[in-house]
Amino acid sequence: MSKNSQLQENSKVEREIEEFIRRNYEEVDVYSGNxxxxxxxxxxxxxxxxxxxxxxxxxxxxxISFGWAFLLxxxxxxxIQYLLGYMHFxxxxxxxxxDYYEKKILNLDNYIHQDMPQSLNWMFRLKILTIVFSSVILLFGFLMGIYCTNN
Known part of the structure; x- marks a missing residue:
């Protein structure tokens, strides 16, 4: 492989790395986003x-307090999820x-295939569970209010 083609290959890898770095920083926003x-x-x-x-x-x-406790x-x-996601990304x-500016990276695969911390996944699941539980309690409260009162 000639020196010129090696430089072109390194330049291509550097552009891919820069793009990957940019996307990684954007994940901080996306993960806690919409x-x-x-x-x-x-x-x-x-x-x-x-x-x-x-x-x-x-x-x-x-x-009502149980519902508010789940919301809290x-x-x-x-x-916590936002903090963990921010710290990780x-x-x-x-x-x-x-690594990029110290010219240590020449293989993007070493960085792309890293796993997400499990703590982020657990916090996400726990958030969903708390909303589900509070929604069930809310539904129970509505049903009790509609069918069990003399309004």
Missing amino acids: LSSILRQLAFAEGVLFWFCYEQFNISIKI LYFVCDS KRQGDKYFK
Whole structure:
């Protein structure tokens, strides 16, 4: 392989690495982006609906408190997931950036095939579970309010 073709190959790899670094930093935003935003809106809406059930249907504060507890747990998990995702992608981006400018990277496959931390996946699943549980409690509160009161 000639020196010129080797330089072209390295230049191509460098462009791919730069693109991969850029995408990695964008993951910080994407991972906590649209889905988390929608789930947050749902959590706030459920909080308001819990209050509505409490005020309008005189549902037990114990039931409402369980729903609010799951919503609070959701927000805690959301914050932890965001923090873990930020730390992971920032650390990876910094490592790629440092290696790239120190000319240590010549094989992009070494960096593309790294796994996501399991903690991010667990936090995501836990967030979904907390929203599901709070939704079930909310549905229960509505059904109790509609069918079990003399309004």
